[in-house]
Amino acid sequence: MEASTIGIFDSGYGGLTVFRSIADKLPDYNYIYLGDNARSPYGDHAFDTIYKYTLECVEWLFAKGCHLVILACNTASAKALRTIQQRDLPAKYPDRRVLGVIRPTAEVIGGYTSTKQVGVMGTRGTVNSQSYLLEINKFFPDIQVFQQSCPMWVPLIENNEHLEPGADFFIEEYCSALLQQSADIDCVLLACTHYPLLMPKLKRVFPDHINILTQGEIVAERLLDYLERHPEIAEKLVKQKERHFYTSGDPAVFDEHASVFFGETLKSDKM
Template sequence: MLGVFDSGFGGLTVLRPIHETLPELSTIYLGDNARAPYGVRPQEEIYRFTLEGVRFLFAQNCQLVILACNTASAQALRRIQQEILPAEYPGRRLLGVIRPAAEYLATHGSHVGIFATPATVESNAYTHELEKLNPNVEVTQVACPGLTDLIEAGRQTGENCNQLVKHFADELFLESPKTEEVLLGCTHYPLVQTLFEKQVPRGVPVVSQGEIVAGALKDYLERHPTLKTQLDWSGQHQYFTTNGPDISKLASLFYGNEIQFQKTTL
């Protein structure tokens, strides 16, 4: 079983491409909506919440878990991989979304921009990865406080959201007018991708992470055939939230089709 964890709805924009790329792969999704967003929380709190989510998914017999949350990937992934997995979950795997996105950016232009949560920007996870992959790429990051909150509240079509996106886009291109490509470095942001596309200069691509991560997962499983055989390929899908099943309607906007959530606690 593949587990996918996010602080809220955003990971559904990664889960949908995974289902399209690997339709027979069974998945369990967990959104910690009750404590979203993570992007404005202290690092230690992000780590603790993320570890609770990972433990839940491992308890559901997930052999592989993806942190479909940039903030969790930036602030908790490495520590869980190094300190928790060897001692408590030998043989289990935990992956994030920053590495595959950085690999994509490393081959797409010499000037790239990244919109992300304050915690992701503060971690410099993207700049560190890109320095290792291609030190010639110039990276400009813009923190987007408040944007995830509006999206989680279902207010992504309002004027406040539009003005926020304009402000962040103006900030990026004022600082780095030579930016050639932009990454939405939060899995919530694809719901406002069209707003970003309207605010960046014409001809500058705006890229989200879903398809990138799905393709990277497929390649990863091909390189790890033993792990691939340990996963369930019956095409069954479950969705859990720490909030309540009433979020299913809003969550369906992120996924693109109707889905039903079960409530759980961490």
């Protein structure tokens, strides 16, 4: 039986927050993380470009021995996942699997709202794709989804300015714009893997009764469930607790920023 590693892909650093939760939930497996930092951010790229970049990175992870790849990137999940699953895998990689972060979140979000009114905060690309609205509606047709794009949040986080007082204006602006759409929103999904780093400020801005959801723990829990339901995938996965990090950008720059997202010092290699 061919041994396999779990691959985790993101356009840059944000997917490390998802990886952190996955590694905490399933610590024994081998992992390869790939950040496409040289071509990030993905949020404002055209559909075809995001698909092309994502497929190239997925195929690189396949070549590294990954039979299961998690797109820990909302933009890639929204704009590339379906085509990869429906076209590329059956044609070229029938024994490989690629999963995203949107569907696992949509499957459970109904358990976090009483008013059935949910807010989604994400990049322009994720919001414009309507992916969360469509996926949530599949599982919970009675839930109303209100979306708000937050174009300044990722640049603030990646320049390590997100906890400075200067970031407060943009945090309050987008949160207020979301809540103005409905006074009954009681659950807000952070639909970008960068956004958990804003949690201390978001908790101060949003009223206490609003559930603020990050994707990492949800995706980790759903991945565990997926492996239990698919033993043919799980039995291939190696459990040696190895973690390797790669970037398409400068490894030294990646390492400097990545520790903020992953919560510990790490060393990456060039893709």
